[in-house]
Amino acid sequence: MAGIIVGAMAIIIIVSVMNGFTQLIGVFYSDFDPDLKITPAEGKMFDPAEIDVQKIKEVAGVVSYAEVVEEVVMLKYGKQQYPATVKGVPANYNQYTNIEKLLTEGSYYFEKQGIDYAIVGQGVANYLSAGVSFLDPIDIYVPKKGRQFSLNPSRSINHGYLYPAGIFSVLEEIDAQYILVSDTYAKELFESGNNVSSIELDVDDSAPVNEIQKKIQAIVGEKFHVKNKEEQHDLVFKTMKSEKWAVYFILIFILLLASGNMIGNLAMLYIDKKEDITILKSMGLTTQSINRIFLYEGWIISFVGGIIGTLLGIFVCWLQIELELIKLPGANGSFVISAYPVSIMLSDVILAFLAVLSIGFLASWYPVKFMSQKHLAETNIN
Numbered sequence: 001m002a003g004i005i006v007g008a009m010a011i012i013i014i015v016s017v018m019n020g021f022t023q024l025i026g027v028f029y030s031d032f033d034p035d036l037k038i039t040p041a042e043g044k045m046f047d048p049a050e051i052d053v054q055k056i057k058e059v060a061g062v063v064s065y066a067e068v069v070e071e072v073v074m075l076k077y078g079k080q081q082y083p084a085t086v087k088g089v090p091a092n093y094n095q096y097t098n099i100e101k102l103l104t105e106g107s108y109y110f111e112k113q114g115i116d117y118a119i120v121g122q123g124v125a126n127y128l129s130a131g132v133s134f135l136d137p138i139d140i141y142v143p144k145k146g147r148q149f150s151l152n153p154s155r156s157i158n159h160g161y162l163y164p165a166g167i168f169s170v171l172e173e174i175d176a177q178y179i180l181v182s183d184t185y186a187k188e189l190f191e192s193g194n195n196v197s198s199i200e201l202d203v204d205d206s207a208p209v210n211e212i213q214k215k216i217q218a219i220v221g222e223k224f225h226v227k228n229k230e231e232q233h234d235l236v237f238k239t240m241k242s243e244k245w246a247v248y249f250i251l252i253f254i255l256l257l258a259s260g261n262m263i264g265n266l267a268m269l270y271i272d273k274k275e276d277i278t279i280l281k282s283m284g285l286t287t288q289s290i291n292r293i294f295l296y297e298g299w300i301i302s303f304v305g306g307i308i309g310t311l312l313g314i315f316v317c318w319l320q321i322e323l324e325l326i327k328l329p330g331a332n333g334s335f336v337i338s339a340y341p342v343s344i345m346l347s348d349v350i351l352a353f354l355a356v357l358s359i360g361f362l363a364s365w366y367p368v369k370f371m372s373q374k375h376l377a378e379t380n381i382n
Contacts, residue, residue, distance in 0.1 A: 001301050001304060001305040001308075002305075003258035003259070003261050003262070003305075004255070004258065004259070004262075004301065004302055004305025004306060004309060004356060004360065005305045005308050005309040005312065006258070006309065007251070007254060007255035007258050007309065007356070008255075008305065008306050008308075008309025008310050008312075008313060008352060008353070008356050009309045009310075009312050009313040009316065010251055010254070010313075011248065011251045011252070011255070011313070011348075011352040011355070012309070012310060012313025012314060012316075012317065012344075012348070012349060012352055013313050013316055013317060014247060014251060015244060015247065015248060015251075015345075015348045015352070016313075016317045016342045016343060016344050016345070016348065017340055017341070017342055018240070018243065018244045018247065019244075019342075019343035019344075019345055019348065020340065020341030020342045020343040021240070021341055022237070022240045022241075022244070022343075023341070023343050024337065024341045025171070025236065025237075025240070026229065026230065026237075028170050028171050029170070029171070029174075029229055029232070029233055030098075030229055031097060031098035031099070031101060031102055031170060032097060032098075032099065032102065032170045032174055033097070033229050033232050033233075034066070034096055034097065034200035034201055034202055034229075035096075035201060035202055035203040035209055035228065036200070036201040036203060036209070036212065036213055036216065036226055036227065036228060037198050037199070037200050037201070037226070037227050037232055038051075038056075038198060038199040038200075038201070038216070038220060038224050038225070038226050039197070039198045039224065039225050039227065040223065040224055040225075041222065041223050041224060041225055042223075044070075044071075044197060045069075045192060045195040045196060045197055046195060046196065046224075047194055047195055047196075048067060048194070048196055048199065049194070050223070051219065051220045051221075051224065052219055053065070053199075055219050056199075056201070056216055056219055056220075059212060059215050059216060059219075060207070060212075061203050061204045061207030061209075061212045062201055062202070062203060062204075062212065062216075063096070063202045063203060063204050064092055064095060064096040064200075064201065064202035065199065065200075065201060066089065066090045066092060066093060066096065066199070066200045066201075066202075067090065067183065067196040067198075067199055067200075068087060068088060068089055068090070068183065068196060068197055068198045068199070068200055069087075069088035069183055069186040069187055069190060069192055069195075069196055069197050070085055070086065070087045070088070070186075070197040070198070071085070071086055071142060071186070071189075071190045071192075071197070072084070072085050072086075072142075073085070073086050073140050073141060073142045073189075074140070074141040074142070075124065075128060075138055075139070075140060075141075075179070076138070076139040076140075076141065077128040077129065077130045077136065077138050077139070078128075078129065078136065080127065080128045080129055080130075082124060082127040082128055084121075084124050084177060084178065084179050085177050085178050085179070086140065086142075086178075086179050086181055086186060086189070086190075087178050087179070087180050087181070087186070088181050088182060088183040088184075088185060088186020088187060088190075089180055089181075089182070089183055090182075090183050091182075094108055095202070096200070096201075096202030099119065099168060099180070102168040102169060102170055103119070103166045103168050104122060104167055104168065104169045105131070105132050105166060105167040106119075106132035106164065106165050106166030106167055107165060107166050108165070108166055109165050109166075110165070110180075110181060110182035110185070111182060112165070115163060116160075116161075116162050116163070116181070116182070116185050117162060117163050117164070117165035118138065118162040118163070118164060118165065118179050118180060118181045119164075119165060119166045119167070119168055119179070119180040119181075120138070120164045120166070120167050120168075120179050120180075121167070121168060121169075121170075121174060121175040121176060121177060121178045122167055122168065122169040122175040122176075123172060123175035123176025123177070124175070124176060124177070124178070124179055125164065125167050127176070130164055131164065131167070132164045132165060132166060132167060134164070137161040137162055137163050138161060138162050138163070138164065138179075139159065139160075139161050140159065140160045140161065140162065140189065141157050141158070141159055142157065142158050142189060142190060143156060143157055143158070144156055144157060144158050144191065145190070145191045145192075158189055158190075158191065160185070160189045162179075162181060162185075168180075173236075201216070209228055210228070213226050213228055248351075252355055252359070255355070255356065255359055256359055259302075259359050259360065259362075259363035260363075262298060262301055262302070262360070262363045262364070263363050263366065263367045264367075266294055266297070266298055266363075266364060266367040266368060266371075267367045267370075267371055269294065269297075270294060270367070270368070270371040271371070277290055291368050291369070294364070294367075294368045294371075295364050295365065295368050297364070298360060298361075298363060298364020298365075298367075298368070299360060299364055301360065301364075302356060302357060302359065302360020302361070302363065302364065303357065303360065305356070305360070306353050306356035306357055306360065307353075309356065310349060310352065310353050310356075313352075314344060314349065317342045317344050318344075320339065320340060320342045321342050321344075324338065324339030325339070326339060326340050327339050327340075328340060
């Protein structure tokens with residue numbers, strides 16, 4: 001029973017910690033990404049006139065509508081060069097994201113006294129060795145639309161410059177990729193005209209995002225993708241889910257090994273009660289009834305062990321949530337969190353408990369069946 005308890009506890013605790021990290025990463029992305037994002041199924045840009053924009057705005061629950069332009073550019077600051085993605089955002093970008101909360105340095109604005117500014121990712125700023133207090137601007141280079149390479153590079157490349165107004169930090173993947181500018185500046189730099197890279201939508205917190213996503217997908221048709229926050233980074237979340245299931249099955253395998261103790265104990269008990277079984281058999285008790293005695297004992301062990309292990313696992317997770325007993329190594333207040341994040345999901349608890357019961361059933365059924373056939377054949381009792 002102790003082996004079953006420890007195994008059930010391990011499944012609940014470890015899977016809950018992985019849920020905590022997944023939700024934590026989701027929160028980081030939520031601060032930077034919109035609730036829904038419309039992108040073309042083919043190509044990088046599209047004309048918003050191709051879809052019924054007004055109908056999208058009228059969908060119940062849609063709070064904000066924004067057209068965004070993105071393009072990969074080459075940045076140069078002093079002698080440092082770095083490829084990044086310039087994202088041109090509208091004036092209401094800070095209203096449907098938490099970009100201002102993510103600033104680690106400087107302020108949020110894109111234009112001041114006729115000078116263009118940018119909000120730079122922490123990773124980009126580190127690579128360029130740039131800061132908001134520096135006097136030199138960041139140079140931006142991007143190929144001109146429809147222009148072929150010529151012997152004079154200046155004829156095939158658009159050049160612009162921006163001053164860093166602020167530096168934001170979300171996750172390394174985003175920090176080392178993005179630099180935010182105004183949509184007006186981006187359209188002029190990329191010569192995109194009316195074309196945009198995506199349409200970002202903010203949904204009311206109380207509205208059902210999945211239902212709104214389906215409605216908007218029906219409006220835009222198959223030529224466009226409508227992605228929620230998780231789907232915008234599907235590779236990251238799919239990888240984390242795969243890791244979670246891999247860990248889950250590894251723990252199930254360990255639980256199977258632990259159940260070997262129960263198989264051995266039931267087998268030894270069957271041998272130890274050989275004479276009692278013979279007496280019961282001679283008194284008229286059927287083989288099926290005798291087997292049930294040992295089978296029920298195995299089920300009781302697995303059921304009680306599963307209940308205690310599940311409750312203890314939930315209790316340990318609750319202690320971690322409330323008291324933050326186990327700290328992250330090397331945090332020292334420099335991380336967003338100082339202790340391991342934990343999130344208890346009912347589906348994981350039920351799945352773990354059912355796994356314990358299933359393993360307990362198999363671990364009880366096999367030795368009872370095997371020992372019953374062998375013992376009764378040796379004693380010639382039928």
